[in-house]
Amino acid sequence: MYYYIIIALQIFCFYHCYKNGKEYYWYFIIFFIPLIGCVIYLATQVVNKREVSIISEEITTIINPTKKIKDLEKKVEFSETFQNKINLADAYSEIKDFNNAILYYEKALDSGFKNDPYTLNKLIKCYFKVGNFDKVITYSQKINLEKDFKESIYFYGLALEQKGNFEEAETQLKKLDIRYSNYNERLELSNFLIRRNKKTDAKEVLEEMLQEIKSMSKQNAKKYRGVYIEAEKIANGL
Structure with missing residues (x-):
């Protein structure tokens, strides 16, 4: 029983550490001195009781x-x-x-x-994930994505592409081409433009992203390192 309690504590601390972007040395403390390390971490880094309760529920969900x-x-x-x-x-x-x-x-x-817009928005993502693009388009047109649910423009744009409405798909996806944000969506926009044989436009999107990440602080640039590598790879292939 003691062993399982320690493991549970470690899982909790690792999860909290990861979710909150704590320094890497905490991982070593938690791993190599399990009980004491966890107690020190909880005492110094976890101060919000409500947050502890929420994360505990999330860990339970992950395990079971x-x-x-x-x-x-x-x-x-x-x-x-x-x-x-x-x-x-x-x-x-x-x-x-x-x-x-x-x-x-x-x-x-x-x-x-x-016509609850929040439920319709959740359905947009789910229908996209199962490949029902007609439903994605239908529900996207029932709510104001640009005003309230910008993240779903991505699914709407790609669904339009799947149904052959390339012009409107491009219009929608370009709404996500916003500086210093939406990096994964902008990667997909560049891929879309390449599929439409608009390589010059695609390269422009990619080069903007690369320049933005280069100008970030070291910590933020590290966060988007995967995006940078992918954008650079695509740009070099054009």
């Missing part, structure tokens, strides 16, 4: 993802409220079971919330 699902299913069985269905759908989405997530998001919409 079906427990959260079963608990939420029981809540839906007991009371089929809109929020209970949304919570269950969210849990399915978290474990990438998008078909079941879609099922319960759709059931939630049928509970008198047919």
Whole structure:
């Protein structure tokens, strides 16, 4: 039992350390002096009790993802409220079971919330993940993505491409070409432009990204190192 408690503490501390971008030496302290290292980390780095509770729940979900699902299913069985269905759908989405997530998001919409924009936005991602691009387009056109759900413009643009509406796809994806942000989406925009044989435009997007990352502080540049390598690789291939 003692051994499992130590392992659980280490998992908690590693997770908190990773999530909050703590210094690397904490990983060594937690790993090489498990009990004392964890106690020191908790005492000096974890000060918010609410945060501890949330992360503990997240760790439980990682270790046993079906427990959260079963608990939420029981809540839906007991009371089929809109929020209970949304919570269950969210849990399915978290474990990438998008078909079941879609099922319960759709059931939630049928509970008198047919045009709820937040639920529709969640459905956009899920339908994209299962390859139902018609639904992605339909739901994207029901809500104001540009005003409230900019992250979903990415799914909308790529769905339009899949359905052959290349001009509108480009219009949508270019909305994400914003300096010092949306790096993964801008990588996809460059790939889209290459697929459309617009290599000059693609290179311009990539070179802007590379220049931005070069001008960042060392810490931020390190954060986007993977993006930089990929952007450089694509640019060199043009």
